[in-house]
Amino acid sequence: MTKPVLRGEMISLRPIRPEDADAAWNLVTDPEGRRLTGTTAIFTRDQVEDWCATIANVAGRYDWAITAGGTDEMLGEIVLNDLDQQASSANVRLALRPGHRGRGYAREALILVLRYAFDPPPEGLGLHRVSLDVLSINPRAFALYESLGFVTEGRLRDAHVAGERYCDVILMSMLEDDYAHAGAAWR
Numbered sequence: 001m002t003k004p005v006l007r008g009e010m011i012s013l014r015p016i017r018p019e020d021a022d023a024a025w026n027l028v029t030d031p032e033g034r035r036l037t038g039t040t041a042i043f044t045r046d047q048v049e050d051w052c053a054t055i056a057n058v059a060g061r062y063d064w065a066i067t068a069g070g071t072d073e074m075l076g077e078i079v080l081n082d083l084d085q086q087a088s089s090a091n092v093r094l095a096l097r098p099g100h101r102g103r104g105y106a107r108e109a110l111i112l113v114l115r116y117a118f119d120p121p122p123e124g125l126g127l128h129r130v131s132l133d134v135l136s137i138n139p140r141a142f143a144l145y146e147s148l149g150f151v152t153e154g155r156l157r158d159a160h161v162a163g164e165r166y167c168d169v170i171l172m173s174m175l176e177d178d179y180a181h182a183g184a185a186w187r
Contacts, residue, residue: 006112013064015056021049023074075100078109088128118179136168149182
């Protein structure tokens with residue numbers, strides 16, 4: 001299965017490949033990124049290299065490198081995973097490397113992925129629902145998701161340990177009707 005390249009005004013999303021191992025290593029070892037995304041798993045360099053070499057061929061998920069400015073450098077990743085054909089749903093998550101946050105890349109990456117997720121085939125997957133979770137210690141991400149039309153579904157109180165404190169996990173989703181309404185503003 002060939003996975004698509006998605007192009008926007010500032011960025012392009014392309015499948016992750018073996019040459020992204022250095023950038024992916026930088027992403028998974030960044031303390032602030034790990035804190036904001038709630039990443040608790042510890043990865044070895046070999047695991048990251050193997051993942052970059054094989055993830056593009058894994059069925060049921062789309063892992064894209066976020067690139068910008070006419071370069072092919074991986075600035076971050078955005079993933080559409082947990083694809084459930086029967087429920088017509090998926091999960092989205094993203095992370096940006098240090099120095100690339102706060103520039104609008106996450107917003108545009110999400111817009112490109114939401115278009116792909118909700119647009120009907122052959123341009124997209126024609127999904128009914130896309131979900132995500134965000135930690136309460138990441139109000140910038142929460143505000144971004146809400147501004148795009150994601151709706152809060154619930155809150156898992158003190159479900160994640162952030163350093164020496166607990167924080168909430170906020171569950172959000174966008175349905176195809178939400179996309180049709182909110183997406184009209186940014187399509």
